[in-house]
Amino acid sequence: MHIITYLIKTLVLSSEQRSDVAEMAGAPPFLDDSAVEALLPWRPLVDAVERSLADYSRRDGSVQQPVRSSFFLPPGSGWFGSMSAFSKSADIIATKLVTSFPENVNLPKIQSTILVHSPADGSLLALMSGECITARRTAAASVAATRHLAARSSVLAILGSGVQARSHAEAFLEASDGVKEVRLWGRNRAATGELVESLSQQYPAVRFVHSESAQLCVAGADVINTTTASPEPILFDSWLPDKGVHINAVGGKVPHKTELEPALLQRAAVYTDSREGAASEVGPVRVPVHAEVGELVSGSAAADKDKISVFLSFGMAVEDAVAARLVWSGYQSSGDH
Numbered sequence: 001m002h003i004i005t006y007l008i009k010t011l012v013l014s015s016e017q018r019s020d021v022a023e024m025a026g027a028p029p030f031l032d033d034s035a036v037e038a039l040l041p042w043r044p045l046v047d048a049v050e051r052s053l054a055d056y057s058r059r060d061g062s063v064q065q066p067v068r069s070s071f072f073l074p075p076g077s078g079w080f081g082s083m084s085a086f087s088k089s090a091d092i093i094a095t096k097l098v099t100s101f102p103e104n105v106n107l108p109k110i111q112s113t114i115l116v117h118s119p120a121d122g123s124l125l126a127l128m129s130g131e132c133i134t135a136r137r138t139a140a141a142s143v144a145a146t147r148h149l150a151a152r153s154s155v156l157a158i159l160g161s162g163v164q165a166r167s168h169a170e171a172f173l174e175a176s177d178g179v180k181e182v183r184l185w186g187r188n189r190a191a192t193g194e195l196v197e198s199l200s201q202q203y204p205a206v207r208f209v210h211s212e213s214a215q216l217c218v219a220g221a222d223v224i225n226t227t228t229a230s231p232e233p234i235l236f237d238s239w240l241p242d243k244g245v246h247i248n249a250v251g252g253k254v255p256h257k258t259e260l261e262p263a264l265l266q267r268a269a270v271y272t273d274s275r276e277g278a279a280s281e282v283g284p285v286r287v288p289v290h291a292e293v294g295e296l297v298s299g300s301a302a303a304d305k306d307k308i309s310v311f312l313s314f315g316m317a318v319e320d321a322v323a324a325r326l327v328w329s330g331y332q333s334s335g336d337h
């Protein structure tokens with residue numbers, strides 16, 4: 001449904017008037033999260049995000065993406081970010097307006113809307129709810145990084161039990177081969193139990209473990225995904241071996257990466273999505289970046305196999321753009337307009 005149409009229909013008009021407005025032509029459609037979810041299959045998304053990382057890292061103009069602008073809202077509990085990118089290969093411009101309100105109870109803590117523009121003539125093509133895209137493209141970036149950095153993905157550990165925890169479990173199970181066991185630990189025991197139960201029903205062939213502690217969860221895991229909003233470290237250096245583990249560090253206190261103990265970051269080989277993004281948001285612990293994941297994808301840099309690897313995922317607008325392209329193309333060919 002068109003967003004202007006929707007707003008007018010639901011807020012102002014009588015039922016007869018509503019059907020007249022529904023016929024109004026030319027307004028860009030608004031795709032809500034259930035529409036987006038139905039048009040965003042995992043494997044094409046992971047492939048598209050992986051390619052977007054490589055396109056970005058080439059710095060050849062095929063991706064235009066300024067560092068996102070953001071600000072905190074007084075009294076400091078909220079954050080607003082504006083992130084735009086053009087992707088030549090996806091032939092799209094996308095702008096995501098995103099907020100983080102960690103104290104929200106009845107609303108998602110991360111909320112967003114995406115505006116999709118045509119690079120051919122600048123017209124506004126569509127508006128999309130950004131929550132599903134954010135959940136999925138972030139997990140897709142972790143799967144893409146894991147493809148290039150992990151020796152194995154047989155045992156997966158996920159710290160956290162929220163939106164990103166679920167999307168990471170789904171992304172690995174849908175788009176990564178060889179996952180046999182998924183362990184989950186979350187500070188909120190009840191929410192973690194519910195997530196384990198729900199995933200067990202969704203993927204009956206996979207072994208899910210509700211871990212008693214974060215340390216037990218990560219012991220012996222091949223891939224660790226940290227997906228909490230914790231402002232303090234939840235993953236510690238002494239818990240992990242010298243090498244043979246890959247970590248996707250996704251969460252933290254927005255916008256900084258705060259989930260990993262500094263000693264762990266300092267001894268790991270650190271990778272990121274964007275050096276510029278990392279430089280503006282990494283927080284107080286400064287570590288050298290070995291490579292961007294996109295450089296690994298394109299082969300212009302090689303992974304350091306002698307160390308634990310950490311992918312510091314800050315989130316990039318070009319990931320939203322290629323996800324929005326999949327949704328938009330699916331919508332156009334669905335006949336649902």
Ligand SMILES: NC(=O)C1=CN([C@@H]2O[C@H](COP(=O)(O)OP(=O)(O)OC[C@H]3O[C@@H](n4cnc5c(N)ncnc54)[C@H](O)[C@@H]3O)[C@@H](O)[C@H]2O)C=CC1
Nearest residue numbers: 109160161162163164187227228229230251252313314315
């Ligand atoms: N890198 C990226 O591109 C993106 C990163 N994020 C970040 O990922 C994190 C998770 O986001 P969502 O899953 O959407 O949020 P959510 O609110 O659905 O889940 C947050 C999880 O963190 C846990 N948590 C909160 N405080 C904690 C603490 N002090 N110690 C341990 N666990 C704690 C909660 O129990 C919950 O399991 C956030 O930090 C968010 O900013 C979100 C979207 C994109």
Ligand SMILES: O=C(O)C1=NCCCC1
Nearest residue numbers: 098100134254314315316
């Ligand atoms: O890239 C994103 O989208 C986000 N990144 C940091 C936290 C909020 C959402």
